[in-house]
Amino acid sequence: MANTTNFGWETPDDTDLVKDGAAAMRTLGNSIDTSFVDLKGGTTGQFLSKNSNTDLDFTWASGGDITGVTAGVGISGGGSSGDVTITNAMADAITTKGDLLIGTAADTFSRLGVGTDGHVLTADSTQSTGMKWAAASGKVVQIVSVVYGTQAYSQSSTHADTGLTASITPTSSSNKVLVYLSQNGMQKRNSNTGIDLRLLRGSTVIRYPGYYDGENDSSLRNQFGSVSMFYLDSPATTSSVTYKTTFNSYQNSNGVYVQFNGSESTMLLIEVTP
Helix, strand or coil, X not given: CCCCCCCXXXXXXXXXXXXXXXXXXXXXXXXCCHHHHHHCCCCCCCEEEECCCCCCCEEEECCCCCCCEECCCCEEEEEXXXXXXXXXXXXXXXXXXXXXXXXXXXXXXXXXXXXXXXXXXXXXXXXXXXXXXXXXXXXXXXXXXXXXXXXXXXXXXXXXXXXXEEEECCCCCCXXXXXXXXXXXXXXXXXXXXXXXXXXXXXXXXXXXXXECCCCCCCCCXXXXXXXXXXXXXXXXXXXXXXXXXXXXCCCCCCEEECHHHCCEEEEEEEECC
């Protein structure tokens, strides 16, 4: 069968390729939405933001998504552009170590300055803050304890030291000293006498803890006894205060003892706030 169709091959030259490419670019360019031109430009740190509800409408913008800072209760400052500064009024109210901020009403407060060392915070409705610093009531400040066991003897009605003594220096002249006394080993050698015991602050007799007599029977001798007591004293000073006990032979004839044969007596001094 005879071939009635003629085929031919030719190689396009460079000019043809350039022409075809340019035509394709013109066609592509005509189909691109010119709104994309908005994407050009911008500066360092900016971000792309929607400019309107129109498709492909963008713009370059600076900053984040916070549009403004509004100060609330206890805060001042704020703003919607540039550097925004806010200040905490509560922090500014504190001026000294130990200051407290006390609520005085709804959404309000006031500074209460630090109190005196050792004071405690106390409610007081007469104060502008409703609170105040005050000395603790009934607080133990310090304790002094003495135990003494040396025997003392007397055959005289004149008072002599038992040897039991203790000193304390109050931290405030308004504080009190609670004295606990346990005078032991009190003995008389004859039924016809007794022991008069006294408590002194310095040289002043402040209490008469007791009179030990035992049995008034001539057949009962070498009797032992003890006297104990609590006494709340008000020395009204910040100087050292000495407490001691003295004793005598009531009948000024027969001998009497305290701490007989090494029996131990005790004195306890407790400084307390009123």
